[in-house]
Amino acid sequence: MTEIYTPADEYVLRTHNLASTEVSGLTVDKIKELCASPIVSEAIFLASPELHQEMTKYLNGKEMKDPDRLIQSLHKYLLRMGHRCTPFGLFSGCSVGTIDEQTKIELNSSEHHKRFTRIDMSYICTLVQQLEKTTQIRSELTYYPNTSLYPVGNKQRYIEYRYQNANRRHFTVSIDNSEFIEHILNHTKKGIKIKELAQFIVDPEVSIEDATAFVHQLIDNQILISSISPSVTGKNYLEILVDTIPDQDIKNRLKQIKELLETLDNSKYTNNFSYYKKLSELLDSFEISYNKKYLFQTDLIISAASNTLSEKVIKDIQKGVQLLNKLVPYREDEKLTNFRNKFFAIFEEEQVPLSLALDVETGVGYGFNNEDDYDISPLINDLNISKKNYTAQHKKIRWTRIDGFLNKKLIELDKDATEMFLTESDLDYFKENWNNLPLSFTVISHVFNNDSDNPLINMSYVGGASATYMLGRFTQADKKIDQLLKKITKKESEKKDVIFAEIAHLPEKRTGNIINRSHLRAYEIPYLTKSTLPVEQQIPINDILVSVENDRIVLFSKKLNKEIMPRMATAHNFSYNALPIYHFLCDIQTQNLRENLEFDWGNAAQNRNFLPRVRYKNIILSLAQWTIGKKEIQKIIQLDDLTEWRKEKKLPQKIMLKDDDNELLIDLDHPLSVQTFLSTIKKRSQITLAEYLFDEENALVTRQGEAFCNELFFSFIKQK
Template structure:
């Protein structure tokens, strides 16, 4: 029985975060009302601007607006007054209706799922204030610039530094303008010495003395300048650089200065202690009583370091007890599974869409490449260039889904209704066929509003679940990260359990999670990623860590490979795959490319967790609410723009508002709507003149193709039930989920062992010392022949066949082989092996004449000479690659002859029959029994596919399979002319297989034989019929059916 994906995919953990705005809906009173004069509104606004709690919140969140508040009563400058009104109204609405934490505008609390529902919010809100990271990092730079302090600091060479030729490189740049590129410096003897001696940290004064000993006579100031340049460019890191996996980065810097001496450091220490005293004093003040201390504090801090915002403030709401009945967990779990199943995710990361093909072309499928080499465009292939899949590649189900949604939309509009109640049948129809339980994230967290009229209704289940505009995150605990130090020790302990839950879910001891720790190019953003890490391992890029070395993973320790079509990262030190994760909500696009690359690899197997999407219907001006049971899957929404017919040719604000009210009535807009996108939005009252003017101001600024999005609240204000001492609040909860064990990928234990054996084998790759790369002029000549598409058989079965016969006859070459390829242009990749001088001096002139002849026949437009890189790991390692190449050569000869026989001698045997013959022959001579070959194919194809095609020619396929198994190919009439050549290939396959067995005994094999024989079959099919994957799949299905039928026949004979 199929698992119930809609109910059981995720389990909610037993805790959550409660987020509520600072103000209750009663706090701003008349602004939510509708029937008052403009003068009365202005009087209210001016009075609210004097409210000490509101003033302090504005001061912390927007100092510029705080300074502009007096303009509310500035009748002499209407422009400044209107700007102040707009800003103040929006911030008032934000701190009343939006739960997203920011400064003092909204706060967070810790809640538990228990038997009963109890929510008691007190008045003892607590502020948590920290120096802003932009200020703190600038302070550190200033301290490092003081020579007397610098000499006392420990410095450590950056573990991310690597060597390339005569340069030392970093995979990132600290310069904001060049943050998307790396940096390099000359690899001089002195640079090498400094980086080596400081690997385990050294006091700067000791480093100075060591350099002076090696450079007698060089002035000290020159050496100091040299050291300082290395620090400024991040090749050396001082101990002052804050650790981002500790919430209190300010305290960390103060601790590092404790044992330093001198007038300069004492002065700084006293300043920091004074700042710490003021921070403690400010945090102790009640809301509305901290304005004076805050202004004093930021004034003092700006004297030390001038930045726009020197402080970062968060608010912990005064919750005395917050528990929700655990009965709601089942509904939330069903909601989570349904949101995932019906989301419009592509089902795979777009980041690596083309990159993996570039990787496989350069390195092959079974090679692990050092990370820093891979992403260096001078050594490897650089970072991915993000390209979306072609928009016209819609699956049949996607088209069906969009048509189904259009029906729902049309039914709602025809019936003049704003809601569509979905059934189980509807949900099944809307399910996204590109995602499944197997590509669901291991853990997530989702944001919800729970709307009901009272606690009693909540307990009875009479509530509405409204997923938030921002769906959540791709990892449990991330939204808690920067608040973990203020949510209490119980919450922190709960967060620390998440890694254990995730490990249990993936159920693979060869995989570990590692926290990615890296400074951002924009220092202020580091506020979001200053967290208390819950992870055992860390990948640290360009900063400090207090983890023990055994739990630190350097970039130089990481290699990248491909397994089952997706990239993976592996630590050589641990010999385990690494899943890079983050414990915060900072967007990966805000980081250096190396960070994003690692993060994307950690995410690539998982579909994006997106909210419900209407697809192409998003452009419609009206979309109805979609509900399922008590869940609002998608709220009703409206779009207006300059093309909205009723708003065209409007001559005044008054006329525009009148027209808008007509639209509102016709389009069934409710009283309360959000304006904005995702969670960057505020709630407006469409009965309120000031709020309508807000929409008008945005409307007149619209450019072509821009729209204003209005989204319904989804419930009434009577369904607010979280109450503080001030009144009722909007609310939002953040719930972490873990994927259930029942939805583990269905991988047999045997397959799991094989996969991990492969990784252990490949681990040896980094130690190989062999002739991998062959440049033009070596013993291998590598050509790419372009300009053929429809006439590839003519080239391979006639022209290339004749050329190679000539070259072998003249003894100019020892071996040759070819494959077909697209990059994206179709071409033939041809390799010749022989004496380097002969290849260069004799064969190239022959190739030139041959190419001119082909060009005249329309068979070639160009050819390139390129570098040949052996796929050593894919075919077993250094000790067997030459035997693999011998097989490639004989297989190329076999294929050319078979194409010649069929195309030019008109033999009746089909390509499907030729393919089946060769697949079974490769299995047989490589040492695979009939059962082993059948088992391998069963893992790669569905036994139900291409059954009809097999049955239509069953007798012929059975005859071929039987004769090949009996090694009696000479009796296959159409192929008796090349029986000897097939036999030579069989001899080469046996020799290759035997060598692999010897390598296995020496524990030196870089792959497993099952994957090697699969690669041999794949490349044979490529040579025979080309690069079309579906045709390859068809051949393998028919080969599978042939082996299965032969097995049954033999069993019957027994």
């Protein structure tokens, strides 16, 4: 592996803002004490203003209707702030470290951490919608064709969005095409103001008033999009608005907001609520409705006195990747395979415009109309499509060699064992394959027991279409992360036979909070959003041709005369409720590649409510986990003491309650923790518990003797 993929010189540490030792053995009095501190108070305010309001009343001695429920909520937040590494407001954040001769990660105090606060994209997008309707502002804006427009026979089709219950819904709209419409669209490609376009339309039979009214109609119907429409790449969107908004009063207010945010970000954890109050007053001046919970977005950049990892740790990580390479098979993407086969059956080797290929009438569609994906997309068109036309296919259970191997190991395991060891001879049975992995990928690991010569290393995740995956959203907050990701994309761009292009798309207003990122590549594919790159570096959807060559889907740019490979440097779940073109562009990132090398029990896990830890030497491939069903949940919530149940299940003292991406630490020896646990699960039909290996005595990450959990992001880049 070391000859094919090498690690970047830098990695990203993710850790929490409160030390684990601070939230160990929490009592009601300790919860009150911590919540009264400026750092925790502000963190909870940003996470949940309503909870913060109730907390403030409680701390001020006011009688509460349900104090137990409030304490449990605060307990959960404090555990998150003292144990969970996933970045979330002021609870946890990132820090860039370097690979060196020795391992030493020592954090600075919280007051040295750097915050990056911005206005929630939901508010900004709503504000822009209002500004675009203002006559004075509208007349000064520049307009461009909707990036989703494409011709179909005598029609032009495009995607229009409308807001229903604050959610962005997309619709396919058709308009009559004509030489006149095409003339207008061509004339607006480089951007044009309303007055200029109206003058262009005027002729002896069309007055300036009629021409102007027609232009407004084009704008109202989203055929033309303004220069202040949402942008998710490049500079922060608020900065773009400050630079481009023509109204001086609006510009000044936005500038005040920007400057206040900068002042807030440079402040310590004292008296910050005065800044939030001033910001809220300025935002209220625009007279738009908003949810107070979704007003501020904050990322935290952790300051460290020292942040280095030894090459020994890196070598262990590399070994872990090698193991997973052997144990994780290639899985075909059925959506791409179905598309490829249907496309080839109709078009053979012909190059077809992407929009036409994915149109359900002129092409083969994508995603929602495939047999394995029978939910109807929210994308509405003129075709009478109903859910009953699609039937769920019963997928055949296919046992692989790996399934058989894991099942055999489980059968051989002692009934009281909680750990399954893999040996060299076990792994010799499987071969490595480095030919079906991306040019770069991410490894997420946790390092435990740092004082030992062989620290335990948990391989949490290996994958992504690029090592930029999951870190893009922090590029606007931290120059070091931005520089790291640009080094990766620069290395990827050395593949000269293709052009890598970043997908720029805003599926929902609030999604912008996690997909905003700097310009990471020389080219972008804007779709229903605005790119601020020069026009020559933008690849419009209608410039992309799709074909099938040698059983491979190929995307080709007409203007650049080159194959293009889309990339998406964010962790957005694009498979949920996505528009077909966006879904397709994201899926094709990993065409014929293994998208991840995550350990998977596969079919061997069937009918097992306990799965042991999987370990090779000091490398953990999978943590021990327990599945608890509804009957057992109902049984344990009736118990006064969980000691016997814990012994029966062979549960350690500390476990994690897993909820998809969320985790809650439970200490089964701690009454308040048990109370929180039982209250959380009482209405569940099933829960998953996982072991918790963090040891405060031998923590990798420390601060003046205090202990912190760690989550380490490594970037591996292909050299050949």
